[in-house]
Amino acid sequence: MASSKKHSREQREARERLRQYTARASVHEATIARRKRDNVLAVGVGLVIIALVATAQVFYFSSGPGMPEPAPSFTPEAEATEPGNVGDVPDLALAEARTWTGELTLNDVVLGVELDGAAAPQAVSSIIDSAASGYYEGTTCHRMVDTETAGLIQCGSLDGTGASDPNYAYGPIENAGVGGFYPAGTIAIARTGDDAFSNGRQFFIVYNDAIIPDDTAGGYSIVGQVTSGLDALQSEIVAGGIVDDAQDGAPMIATSITGFTIQ
Missing domain, CATH: 2.40.100.10 (Cyclophilin-like)
Incomplete structure (x- = not known):
């Protein structure tokens, strides 16, 4: 009986470690995905700024x-x-x-x-x-x-x-x-x-x-x-x-x- 209880406890501990590992992995993958999105966004913002600079002349007088x-x-x-x-x-x-x-x-x-x-x-x-x-x-x-x-x-x-x-x-x-x-x-x-x-x-x-x-x-x-x-x-x-x-x-x-x- 004692052996059975020990085995059950070890299984529970193993499942908990697996759950924690899976959670950490999910967070890591989400972080990588977010960084990729941020990089794409940064490039997009840069292109928008360039476009604004090119068109900003319209609001000025010739001077x-x-x-x-x-x-x-x-x-x-x-x-x-x-x-x-x-x-x-x-x-x-x-x-x-x-x-x-x-x-x-x-x-x-x-x-x-x-x-x-x-x-x-x-x-x-x-x-x-x-x-x-x-x-x-x-x-x-x-x-x-x-x-x-x-x-x-x-x-x-x-x-x-x-x-x-x-x-x-x-x-x-x-x-x-x-x-x-x-x-x-x-x-x-x-x-x-x-x-x-x-x-x-x-x-x-x-x-x-x-x-x-x-x-x-x-x-x-x-x-x-x-x-x-x-x-x-x-x-x-x-x-x-x-x-x-x-x-x-x-x-x-x-x-x-x-x-x-x-x-």
């Missing part, structure tokens, strides 16, 4: 996410602080190769911002100087883009149309988005298409990940990022849409810069 006016004609009499720069452009050393923080207020929406003076010294110096002089307060955010490939709002237009300022421009392009990718929260400088020395005081804020293809001059200078308030920007301004229900145009909710402090 890209910069000024819709033709490139300004610079006069030789204009003051130049650096080769190719025009007007009272501050020395790039002003950025001090350090991180700057501050607040940018659009209407009543307060955005925390961070500027990278090491990555884009000339562009950051321009923003620091312009903010300190009070240039930005009262200027408008004249343009918003909302498509499957990008979401951004462009600000700093003195006349409200987005026209470029022939008395202020600089270059070259600094710290452009890698592969044309500008993640949500990016702050970058607007410029005229195909002109690396047409950066000005206007900038755009990316509120949804954006694919912005390079033009013949390159990409767009990334100066920093929004560190807080992006959700409020979306709900209080972006959610209002674009005039005429367009994908690219003036925001329905009239927007201006009511404050900009950097330190």
